[in-house]
Amino acid sequence: xxxxxxxxxxxxxxxxxxxxxxxxxxxxxxxxxxxxxxxxxxxxxxxxxxxxxxxxxxxxxxxxxxxxxxxxxxxxxxxxxxxxxxxxxxxxxxxxxxxxxxxxxxxxxxxxxxxxxxxxxxxxxxxxxxxxxxxxxxxxxxxxxxxxxxxxxxxxxxxxxxxxxxxxxxxxxxxxxxxxxxxxxxxxxxxxxxxxxxxxxxxxxxxxxxxxxxxxxxxxxxxxxxxxxxxxxxxxxxxxxxxxxxxxxxxxxxxxxxxxxxx
Amino acid sequence: xxxxxxxxxxxxxxxxxxxxxxxxxxxxxxxxxxxxxxxxxxxxxxxxxxxxxxxxxxxxxxxxxxxxxxxxxxxxxxxxxxxxxxxxxxxxxxxxxxxxxxxxxxxxxxxxxxxxxxxxxxxxxxxxxxxxxxxxxxxxxxxxxxxxxxxxxxxxxxxxxxxxxxxxxxxxxxxxxxxxxxxxxxxxxxxxxxxxxxxxxxxxxxxxxxxxxxxxxxxxxxxxxxxxxxxxxxxxxxxxxxxxxxxxxxxxxxxxxxxxxxxxxxxxxxxxxxxxxxxxxxxxxxxxxxxxxxxxxxxxxxxxxxxxxxxxxxxxxxxxxxxxxxxxxxxxxxxxxxxxxxxxxxxxxxxxxxxxxxxxxxxxxxxxxxxxxxxxxxx
Numbered sequence: 001x002x003x004x005x006x007x008x009x010x011x012x013x014x015x016x017x018x019x020x021x022x023x024x025x026x027x028x029x030x031x032x033x034x035x036x037x038x039x040x041x042x043x044x045x046x047x048x049x050x051x052x053x054x055x056x057x058x059x060x061x062x063x064x065x066x067x068x069x070x071x072x073x074x075x076x077x078x079x080x081x082x083x084x085x086x087x088x089x090x091x092x093x094x095x096x097x098x099x100x101x102x103x104x105x106x107x108x109x110x111x112x113x114x115x116x117x118x119x120x121x122x123x124x125x126x127x128x129x130x131x132x133x134x135x136x137x138x139x140x141x142x143x144x145x146x147x148x149x150x151x152x153x154x155x156x157x158x159x160x161x162x163x164x165x166x167x168x169x170x171x172x173x174x175x176x177x178x179x180x181x182x183x184x185x186x187x188x189x190x191x192x193x194x195x196x197x198x199x200x201x202x203x204x205x206x207x208x209x210x211x212x213x214x215x216x217x218x219x220x221x222x223x224x225x226x227x228x229x230x231x232x233x234x235x236x237x238x239x240x241x242x243x244x245x246x247x248x249x250x251x252x253x254x255x256x257x258x259x260x261x262x263x
Numbered sequence: 264x265x266x267x268x269x270x271x272x273x274x275x276x277x278x279x280x281x282x283x284x285x286x287x288x289x290x291x292x293x294x295x296x297x298x299x300x301x302x303x304x305x306x307x308x309x310x311x312x313x314x315x316x317x318x319x320x321x322x323x324x325x326x327x328x329x330x331x332x333x334x335x336x337x338x339x340x341x342x343x344x345x346x347x348x349x350x351x352x353x354x355x356x357x358x359x360x361x362x363x364x365x366x367x368x369x370x371x372x373x374x375x376x377x378x379x380x381x382x383x384x385x386x387x388x389x390x391x392x393x394x395x396x397x398x399x400x401x402x403x404x405x406x407x408x409x410x411x412x413x414x415x416x417x418x419x420x421x422x423x424x425x426x427x428x429x430x431x432x433x434x435x436x437x438x439x440x441x442x443x444x445x446x447x448x449x450x451x452x453x454x455x456x457x458x459x460x461x462x463x464x465x466x467x468x469x470x471x472x473x474x475x476x477x478x479x480x481x482x483x484x485x486x487x488x489x490x491x492x493x494x495x496x497x498x499x500x501x502x503x504x505x506x507x508x509x510x511x512x513x514x515x516x517x518x519x520x521x522x523x524x525x526x527x528x529x530x531x532x533x534x535x536x537x538x539x540x541x542x543x544x545x546x547x548x549x550x551x552x553x554x555x556x557x558x559x560x561x562x563x564x565x566x567x568x569x570x571x572x573x574x575x576x577x578x579x580x581x582x583x584x585x586x587x588x589x590x591x592x593x594x595x596x597x598x599x600x601x602x603x604x605x606x607x608x609x610x611x612x613x614x615x616x617x618x619x620x621x622x623x624x625x626x627x628x629x630x631x632x633x634x635x636x637x638x639x640x641x642x
Binding site for chain 1: 280281340383386523605607608610611612614615618619620622623624625626627628629632637640641
């Protein structure tokens with residue numbers, strides 16, 4: 001019979017102790033081994049964008065960017081996502097530093113205003129503070145209208161990763177820091193208008209990935225976005241209304257071309 | 264009721280992971296065996312026998328003395344780790360963890376995560392059982408392979424062939440059961456509760472209910488600690504601010520260590536200074552995010568003391584944390600639809616309004632959406 005033959009010490013035990021201390025101090029998600037990382041959870045938005053991301057929806061806990069210059073449909077798509085989010089999350093938040101957001105533009109998508117909150121921060125710094133605070137607090141969906149300063153990107157990313165918030169940014173041309181912070185960046189380019197009876201009722205858009213850290217890139221896709229015209233009452237989410245076809249962003253997805261050899 | 268049970272061996276053994284795979288005997292203060300490793304069981308070493316007998320039966324086993332306080336701390340840590348996986352969690356120092364999975368949105372995900380966290384906490388694969396009640400779940404887990412789950416749907420059928428020693432009765436009661444010819448749980452289940460109660464007392468009735476899978480025992484849910492405090496007396500009374508800061512830092516360190524062990528954070532902090540003339544001066548504050556480290560606690564308490572000007576020498580300092588919550592381990596994953604974070608989001612919005620004005624946050628409400636004047640469309 002031997003009594004307490006071996007000491008408890010050892011590097012492995014010390015490391016385990018340190019890891020446990022970090023988890024106790026900062027929470028169980030603060031430090032995770034790669035082998036124990038949870039699978040990436042998508043949020044199915046109900047738009048054809050889900051198929052383009054490669055994971056079946058927008059990524060939870062990550063930043064998604066919709067970019068493009070001029071009239072290219074990125075805001076229309078963002079509003080459709082926001083309207084869908086108001087139905088599925090307890091809190092859908094718009095951080096509108098650029099003062100571009102008009103809730104009226106959402107009406108065709110039949111949003112639930114009960115869960116919508118609009119933040120109009122007085123400065124870009126305040127916008128960053130709001131984004132990181134709300135991402136950390138667990139707002140389900142955050143729409144960033146414009147860029148936020150670089151120092152706030154890391155706290156926002158960390159907060160979103162911890163809470164699983166879906167963060168979508170709408171910018172014309174993202175800065176280097178914002179582009180680097182995003183996990184999914186989708187660029188839109190207008191290719192032409194869609195006419196019916198001589199009237200413009202929508203636009204043709206080419207959507208192209210500039211960054212996808214979630215799945216092998218899908219390449220590019222041609223989309224048709226139809227506007228709601230002459231409709232004063234909140235119309236249906238699909239079907240026909242007014243003079244033109246109902247505004248259904250990404251009404252059709254066409255010709256998804258797989259350009260990447262990595263697919 | 265769906266209960267998942269994880270068996271991990273006595274927590275006294277889990278304190279010495281480096282001895283896994285070797286025969287280990289843990290002795291209590293009375294000189295009896297408290298726990299034995301699986302490797303010592305083939306030598307007929309069992310809990311309850313004298314240590315001298317264990318030495319004789321298994322001379323090459325490592326003998327350890329028990330440390331109930333450390334084992335209880337480990338139990339607290341495991342309970343805190345499992346807390347957000349099920350609405351009701353019970354962990355015993357014998358190495359048994361129960362999770363009541365009734366109403367959990369994804370029971371299989373909770374079981375997988377419980378297995379992972381138990382493995383992290385004890386350093387080896389737990390045995391898992393899923394059954395309608397705690398008793399049958401524990402027996403199912405005992406019959407599962409390490410790292411595997413044994414699922415039981417019909418508890419009575421599963422229990423019927425098992426021996427009566429699983430009922431944890433004392434020796435005299437076991438002898439009486441043997442004399443009555445009741446050697447399996449199926450035989451015990453076949454007779455009425457009153458008949459066995461007349462033989463064994465209240466334990467007899469409970470034994471019949473257990474054998475029938477009726478589960479008379481309920482889990483005792485672990486709850487995060489709600490209150491803690493630390494204090495220090497001064498003899499003679501002190502007025503030096505540096506001395507107060509020094510003591511406050513030490514008290515915050517003690518409190519942080521306790522919070523860390525319990526996986527808790529403080530939502531409210533109160534500092535009380537008892538003065539020489541029996542007057543009490545106090546300051547307290549509610550914080551948005553739980554404080555759990557010594558730096559966080561001292562950051563708040565120290566800032567008060569630096570600006571504090573007590574009117575008399577201090578005889579005693581108290582640092583109280585009246586409201587605690589499980590830091591980073593709330594049961595949020597059990598909520599659906601993100602409702603579990605509503606209060607956090609509301610608090611974040613209020614904080615933004617405090618800093619930048621009420622107008623920074625608005626909730627648009629449609630008034631006259633068809634109005635040609637944009638300002639009339641929404642409230």
